[in-house]
Amino acid sequence: MPDFISILLFLSVVLGGDRPAVSQSSDQSEPMCYDWGESREGAVSVLEGEAGWLSCPLFSHPSVYNYSSTQSTGHNLFWYRLPVGHDLEQPIGYSNKSSCSKIAMRLEVLSRDQVASGPDCAVATAPSQVIIPLQEGKKLDCPDLQDAIKMADGGDLNVTWYHHCRQYERWNMDREQKGPSLLVHLMIDYYEGLYYCKVQYQRRGRLQQFSRSINVTAVNPPSLDKNPSIIHPGKDQVFSVKQGTEVRLTCTGLFPFLESPWEIWWTIDGKTVEQLADPHFSKINRLVSYNFGDRTEETVLVIKDFWAEDLKREYNCSLRNQKGSATRRAQLEEEGSLPSVELGCGLGVTLLLMLVLFTVYHVFWLELLLLYRSWFGTDERHTDDKEYDVYISYARNSEEEQFVLVTLRRVLENELGYSVCIFDRDSLPGGIITDETLSFVARSRRLLVVVSPDYASKGSQALLELKAGIDSMALDGHLRVILVQYRSVQRQGWVRELRRARLALALVRWQGDKSRELTSRFWKRLRVELPVHRVSKEGEACTRRLQSQDSTSSQTGLITKTAKDPQKVFNSVAVAAF
Structure with a gap:
């Protein structure tokens, strides 16, 4: 066929x-x-x-x-x-x-097959157009229904309605089928779109049917202000023009929905472009946006080869609809010319300087930040009554314990001059662990958490320290938590407190041998998170000499002698620290 x-x-x-x-x-x-x-x-x-x-x-x-x-x-x-x-x-x-x-x-x-847009939406004729204001209602009648009533046996027929090719067994309180008509009691934007009606009737004992469609569009209600308004140009806006070039003056107007004609145009010395009939002037019109019947229209006045005489003309943008009109004059000023060589050189130098600054910042941003803190940062020891700079929380009896006692403690105390609190070293025998832990955390300016796979599986001491630090940071803000990742941890291995903290806190990663030098990125990144310390040159030199002697005589030798027994290493380090 x-x-x-x-x-x-x-x-x-x-x-x-x-x-x-x-x-x-x-x-x-x-x-x-x-x-x-x-x-x-x-x-x-x-x-x-x-x-x-x-x-x-x-x-x-x-x-x-x-x-x-x-x-x-x-x-x-x-x-x-x-x-x-x-x-x-x-x-x-x-x-x-x-x-x-x-x-x-x-x-x-x-x-x-030519017209079907769904199993029940095959329609041969173009859809009828119906406009319904928002928050109002209207009755939808199937097109050609009266012709079908005249031909139907007894005038009886059956009408089925669809919206977006979907048949509703029950409509809601806003839409209701009453007889052959569909009543829209309260229009909202969701009810826009194509409605289909299928009509069935008997004629001379034979079933007949036909389908029609109605395109329903929602528009803003008539209670809103319907006067047109000029969006562009603004009241005090000035167009910069240059002689010998093509100048475009843009006028943008808003037309609220009305079922009546509207106009937007430019005039030059009181005449439209059509009345002027000068090829020197032309116009371009376009629709910018359409929202519930409100349309934003634009007209562009094109002036070819703008010359000095055009500056003396009067340019007005006007628009009009059934409710009112508006006019705004376009103010023009001649654009001053800049020497091209000077402008090019200045632009090139500016771009080069910006590139150099960007490169310096991208490569040395940590050094610049540390330098800024050393000059303008506030020493927190003078503004609070804290006893310790850093409290270190870690998983006991693990590889991380050696990293904390040998590396972190040594560098923070001996090299950087921070007062460090380690519970197993600084707590008194016989005390209550919970109370002393909370007390140490409260007396510290930073809580340094060494994140590792064993952190959450080595008892409740580490988790208690973490929770105390997070609660203190959230309540009064006098304590900051720092996350140091000693070994990589899978996401599912993070406990709930760590997952929450990771979203808002900085994570400093230890990268093995790359991070051992004091000038490495790890220590610079960690110093940014630690409190600002200002130490005089003489005091700093004296402190370094004493710390160097202490590190060489007590720790290094002791660890070398007992390196074959890891448990003795931990015990020896702890005794040396006291």
Whole structure:
């Protein structure tokens, strides 16, 4: 079967009056016939398997042909068709009538594959357009429903409604099907879109059906202000122009929804571009946006080869709708010219300087930050009553313990001059662990948490320290928590407190041998998070000498002697620290 069947239907009205004929049969017994050709209204499309209607275009202009008066005078309307592949229409006897008029219209029968947008949304005709204001209501009637009622047996028919190809068994309180109509009681933006209605009825004992569609558009309610307004140019805006170039003056206006005409235009010395009829001026119009019926329109006045005389003209942007109008004058000033060489050199130097500064900051941002802190940072020892700079929380009896006691403690105390609190070293025997832990954390400025796979699995001491630090930071802000990742930890291995802290806290990663030198990124990054210390040069030198002697005599030698027994290493380090 072809995609569609195209048939020319000829409609003839046999008349008794005198009307000029454009064609006449050779048989003088047949009447003259005024042939209007094919109708300009376009083809009538009908979906395959559905009912359709054809209305004679001869009666579309009642002043020419009036159907009622034509019938009352005994004239008849005839239909006949020209099938596909035929050249001549089937003849019609005119019963001694003196003249006739005829017109052809095309009927296209479309298959469902051509027009189907869903299983229940195949429609051959263009959708009707319906506008409903927001927060208001309207009744939707299926198009051509009255024609179907006239042909249905007993006038009974069944109507089914769809929205976006979806059939609702029950509509909500805002939308309700009442009889063949669909009532929209309260319009919201979600109810926009295509509505489909399928009509079924019986005619002469045979089931007939057809489908139609309605495109529903939501618009802003009429209670809102409907006066147009100029968005651009602003009241005090000045357009910079340059002689010898093409100048574009842009005017943008907002038109609230109204079912009436609107206009936006430029005038030059009181004349529109059309009235001026000067090729030196032209305009470009476009739609910028459309929102619930409110449209933002733009018109651009194009001035070719702008010269000095154009500066003396008056340019006004105007707009108008049914509710009001607005006008705004465009202010122009000539753009001063800058020497191209000086401008290019200045721009090049500026870009080069910005590139150098960006590179320096990207490479040395840690050093710059530490330098800034040393000059302008506040020494927290002078502003609080804390006893310790750092409290270190770690997993006991693990590899991290050696890292804390040998590396972290030594560098923080001996090299950087911080007061460090380690619970196993600084707590008194016989005390309550919980109370002493909370006390140490409260007396420290920083809580340094050494994150490792064993952190959450070595008892509750480390978790107690972490929770105390996070609670103190959240309540009064006098303590900051620092996360040091000694070994990588899978995401699922982080306890709940660590997962929460990781979102807001900095994480400093230990990278083995790369991080051992005091000038490495690890120690610089850690110093940024630690409190600011200002130490005089003489005191700093003295402290370094003492710390160096202590580190060499007590720790290094002791660890070397007992390196074969890891448990002795831990015990020896702890004794040396005391």
